[in-house]
Amino acid sequence: MKRARPQVSSGMDTFTDDDSDDIGSDTESSCCIEMGVPPGVVIADSVHNTIRLPQICLDVIDTPEFQRLRTVKQCGVCNLVYPSATHSRFEHSIGVCHWAQVFLRNCGASISNDKKLCVLLAGLCHDLGHGPFSHLWERFLMARGIKWKHEPNSAIIFKHLVETNGLGPVFKKYGLEEEHVDFICRLIEGEVPEHEDNFFLYEIIANKDNGLDVDKFEYIMRDAKQFGQAFTLDINRIIDHVGIVEKDGVKYIGFRDKIKDALLDVFVYRAKLHRDCYQHRTCKAVELMLIDALIAADEYFQIAWEEPDSTGMVVVRSCKLSECHKHPEAFLKATDCLFQDLLNSTSPELRKSRMILEAMGKRDLYTLVFMEDLEQGPEQNKMESDMVARLTESFGSQYNCEFRSCFVKFSIGEGGDPLSKVKFFNKRQPSVPINIKSKKSFIKDDYHFSELLVFCTKGKKSLTKEQMDSMESEATSIYEELKAAGPNSTSLAVGK
Template sequence: DPRLWDTERLCHHLARCGVGNPGLLRRLRESGVTGRMLLELPPCAPEVARVCCPAERLEVLACLEQLPQQHVDVMKVFNDPVHGHIEIHPLLVRIIDTPQFQRLRYIKQLGGTYFVFPGASHNRFEHSIGVGYLAGCLVRTLKERQPELGITQRDILCVEIAGLCHDLGHGPFSHMFDGRFIPMTRPDLKWKHETASVKMFEHLITSNKLEEVMKLYGLVLEEDMFFIKEQIGGPIDETACEKSWPYRGRSKEKSFLYEIVANKKNGIDVDKWDYFARDCHHLGIPNNFDYKRLLVFTRVCEVKNQKHICTRDKEVGNLYEMFHTRNCLHRRAYQHKTGNIIELMQVYFPFFAFHKADKYFEIRGSGGKVYHISTAMEDMEAYTKLTDSIYLEILHSSHPELEEAREILRKIERRELYKFLGETRPETKKEIVENNSLAESIANSKPEKDPPDVELKAENFIVDV
């Protein structure tokens, strides 16, 4: 609806349609004329009359009247179990309704933790929608309370899209893929799911031809694509990190916008707000952190010549609760010994055997090229097809090469899990170079009394560092 357009979006649309000369667009910007002013104020109103003559105004109105009705910004309502009934922008809905985003329905949020906590059945799909919603809540709150920040509708939409798409690059079983499987199968590869999220976002936009839709909603792709990707994965140019301002999507004046989805400064961001609330909800663990209260007391302040998102000093107790919730989730759920055992059983045998028998599990990517589970992230078309379903593919496969892998998965199904022998923490900082040497050290150690009658080997142990 052009009545809702701010000055920047109005001028961008007119320039794209070839309406108005540069002088008119400059006057519109300088006077802060909005879509509502042009459409609802009479021609004699001083706000309009001093900016454009009657002929120019008629030309602008004719351009706006040609907008197709189906592109009116009608928000869609989602019923979320954590946040309740939430409104999602139609551009975000278009992104959600793509194969690349729908893939997140089939990737568990907590990976192997689901085998320990029966309620942890939620997926990356609903978490991503929640982060997109909370990102919009925070940036709108800042816009309403501090209009001097100059937050535009473009900024809001870009932040929401970044929140929605920040986890597009997760592999099967979420962090087990990038935290365990990739380091084991491709130890020389420096790969992060954030990098894959940026590539998957690019693939999502181009393969679904959403560029024109994004332009229709006022986005300037030359700037906003950079801005969205930088919020997800950091500066596009790694060498730019050495500069005083490494980002290209937005200027230093809007540095605070980069602290909403993934806050590299202090870790307080809407991604954590959602997964704390969502994981606690599904795990049955209390969550005493109140993000809604934090929203009320959040402001942008200038600290050392740069604008940051800050909060009132009296909210320190609420922030303590946030970090306490994180600690509690890690101790009680994320690092649960049984969940870790199951993930290790899945990785060290099924996925390792699968890696050796890659040729039996072909994933077709762009141009018909064949990829495997350990290489699928090199092609986003192939990676789109890689989800948690790999577990059942291994379990129900008939290839003799995967018999060992199938048997391990059957043990998980029958709850015949490896036993937890113990854990230790080094008293001083120690760098671990070879995990295999730790297993050998344990196997070769002799108990002080009652030595066992069996001979233990390094392959009888799994050491998780």
């Protein structure tokens, strides 16, 4: 048997080989072979051990658009609370591509090789559109009054990747034409066309029906490992028991009935990650600080790039942070490196932003002064804004501070039975969908959690115990007054 020869490629432990069974298990090799393409790369991974992908995936990985994901952390600023959570969207995306490959093999679907490759590429590229600090960037833009989501942007950046790197001819070698690029974009966004018989293809990467897709499987396993959470979730067993069920001529993803408890664990562990890690109160304080730093820098920090003008001359363009998503070339330069760029700046206009980042580095974080279980809605949002306004009126000038608020929200199954939208099948009738309900004794009837947090923009290191106690007491009093007055009352308005 020949040894695989090393190839310097994506910066990971990668190899190309002459024989499909040189490295990795026969199972891994067969994934590429079943799609009619030779294995192109083997990657050593901390979660999946060995990943084998076709060469077309390596062609995409070795582009600036994909390499950018190395500098976008998977969990935003959570690493400032959980030091080991420094993994990036880069390795996560490769892991999603791998599991999409295994998923296609195990479900036994009869589809063409070109569509299988499209699913792999959608898994690989589904996060190309994430901004710096991952989901925090969406919240930063929302604070600037801009509605923006990373999924549509991922489709835009994928098309940019194909065009600017000249991958059209490469794709054609694998039977992928322009319509396949559009198909990949729909898979990334989870946008299912009307009258689509192969509905299951759109459930593999971005399942908008029940939330069970390889993207969530991958990030739950990888994030839990990096956060140091001792989960006993066996995703491999789940993927080993997938199939295709059919209803009214439409094919969907189905799961074997005997793994219902394992699927329930997926929803439970995802909620635990939100409660204990992603939306940990200290993580929310850090997020609010970074958003404030980005807002303070937005008008003064420019992202510059070069592009040819109408005459062919290369000119320098620039835009502010909140506009970089409008320009792919600018967006490619927007990464988590912004933190250090702002921190190391010497511009007087960026002093406020710099001071916030310095406080983050010293762990002088925003101080939590109020927290209460509270469902988010129009009435609650008004209560939230009224609380912030009244606290600012009471303490803003006195303590030279402001107040910030946010909701911690997560649910198990979107506020209902998490298994209600999952299609199961049994051994006797593997293509017939059946419904299974959760055992209510296992999970509380209330599957939804929502909590309001209010922070003072001064850190604990800058406040005395008496000052913190007075703010906490006043915040509680304001909340009780607003709650007693009811949503339609205006008697407790600011300036009363």
